[in-house]
Amino acid sequence: QQQVKQSPQSLIVQKGGISIINCAYENTAFDYFPWYQQFPGKGPALLIAIRPDVSEKKEGRFTISFNKSAKQFSLHIMDSQPGDSATYFCAAIPTGANNLFFGTGTRLTVIP
């Protein structure tokens, strides 16, 4: 059973547009939510992360929005660039644990 559900599976965005990727979870024990970016042939690279005590976190063009009551969180990429084309994974870790539970990934393509 997939503990973190991610959508969409793929996304095509025009350069300069906003890319939005959504994730949802059921396990209320999750207390840390990172996003990873992965290029072909490379390992996942940590982009940005949030804990449930805040509703939003912004780092440069990347913003996480977190809705604790709805058990949903999303990644927004502002001013999307062709170099942002990659697969993005949301993930979560339960309190007291150390293993990441990953979503199924979103393949983002930014068209020049």
Added chain:
Amino acid sequence: GAGVSQTPSNKVTEKGKYVELRCDPISGHTALYWYRQSLGQGPEFLIYFQGTGAADDSGLPNDRFFAVRPEGSVSTLKIQRTERGDSAVYLCASSIGPNQPQHFGDGTRLSIL
């Protein structure tokens, strides 16, 4: 500074053979993790080491899989009697301590013929 290093980057072997995959974590990182990523999927947790000991091995699929970290740094993931279903990218990550951000290597792509 150097990131997480995994060797080999690719490994092709025949069904039934034994394989060892190596992970060199970031210097000073006490926590080390192994994940497995199948094509088109997110990584799945296998095992977590804090220092030399396996603190959580709940993700190992069966007793053909084993991992060690004898000196609290380098780790080796060992797979016995490999099966075609073991084909995947095996990723290693490390963090400065428990409950800290995990940094991944580029993985070993394992293909079982």
